[in-house]
Amino acid sequence: MIKHRFYRHLIVIIILSSSSFHFAFSQELKERTKSVRLGDQTVYLKIFEKPGKDIVFAHVHENEVAALEAGKQILAKHGGRLVTLMHSSDGTKNRNVTFTHAKTTYQFDPNRIYSVDDKVLFKTIRIIKGNGKVDQNVIDIVKNLATQIWGEMHDLPYIVAIHNNKNTPAEVKTKWLFWHRLEPESYSVNSYIKSFDQSGESNKSCSDIYINPMVNNSEFFIVTERNDFKMLSEKRYTVVLQNDNPVDDGSMSVYAYRKGKRYVNAEAKMGRVKEQIEMLEILLK
Numbered sequence: 664m665i666k667h668r669f670y671r672h673l674i675v676i677i678i679l680s681s682s683s684f685h686f687a688f689s690q691e692l693k694e695r696t697k698s699v700r701l702g703d704q705t706v707y708l709k710i711f712e713k714p715g716k717d718i719v720f721a722h723v724h725e726n727e728v729a730a731l732e733a734g735k736q737i738l739a740k741h742g743g744r745l746v747t748l749m750h751s752s753d754g755t756k757n758r759n760v761t762f763t764h765a766k767t768t769y770q771f772d773p774n775r776i777y778s779v780d781d782k783v784l785f786k787t788i789r790i791i792k793g794n795g796k797v798d799q800n801v802i803d804i805v806k807n808l809a810t811q812i813w814g815e816m817h818d819l820p821y822i823v824a825i826h827n828n829k830n831t832p833a834e835v836k837t838k839w840l841f842w843h844r845l846e847p848e849s850y851s852v853n854s855y856i857k858s859f860d861q862s863g864e865s866n867k868s869c870s871d872i873y874i875n876p877m878v879n880n881s882e883f884f885i886v887t888e889r890n891d892f893k894m895l896s897e898k899r900y901t902v903v904l905q906n907d908n909p910v911d912d913g914s915m916s917v918y919a920y921r922k923g924k925r926y927v928n929a930e931a932k933m934g935r936v937k938e939q940i941e942m943l944e945i946l947l948k
């Protein structure tokens with residue numbers, strides 16, 4: 664009987680201490696939301712902060728939930744800032760941002776909007792529905808989102824973008840009964856290697872690659888500074904060094920490099936939270 668009561672007390676103590684621990688833990692992550700007007704819609708930047716490292720984690724692809732989870736866990740442990748973009752209002756999570764303006768629906772990839780060259784944004788923004796066009800007005804609407812996101816990051820010296828990829832091989836997909844389409848191999852470290860005598864944009868922006876054959880091709884870093892390339896390759900982690908004249912495709916890595924920021928992109932396969940946390944730990948050691 665005494666023993667029984669002892670265990671009951673013990674359980675109560677464990678529950679109390681774990682809930683107060685969780686309370687203290689969540690208290691430490693400060694959270695604020697910034698709304699940004701995007702045509703007829705409003706999108707949101709959620710900013711998490713905790714005193715600690717001078718580092719900002721950038722999460723712009725809403726559907727890459729493993730990256731966000733890994734980033735939050737690392738932030739809670741080491742401190743810093745995390746900026747995440749939330750743009751879907753129907754409960755789904757999407758890679759691309761959709762908005763309407765003047766009865767036309769537009770869509771863009773939120774990692775292709777960081778450029779001083781309006782021509783890059785013109786290429787990024789697609790028309791989904793309606794008779795409008797991608798004019799200066801539309802470009803300025805999208806550019807404002809890029810400015811707002813960058814505005815939450817530029818005061819810190821070290822940017823770590825966190826992404827997830829699908830990592831699927833090339834395959835023939837049947838769309839309708841008689842319509843087959845070849846889906847190319849999805850984005851991975853292989854995208855940076857010149858293949859079949861053809862240079863893609865990723866390959867044209869790449870200076871050096873180190874590949875650890877034991878690491879899956881979905882888990883890799885992209886860095887803008889040779890010191891980071893050296894550090895990661897010495898630790899035998901797969902890493903791509905962006906060259907000093909990268910193709911301006913509107914991605915944050917090219918923009919950060921031009922602004923003289925230390926930038927690292929940590930790529931992991933969708934769902935691999937544990938692996939991505941391990942990758943982020945390597946950067947913080």
Ligand SMILES: [Zn+2]
Pocket residue numbers: 724727774825826827
């Ligand atoms: Zn991404």
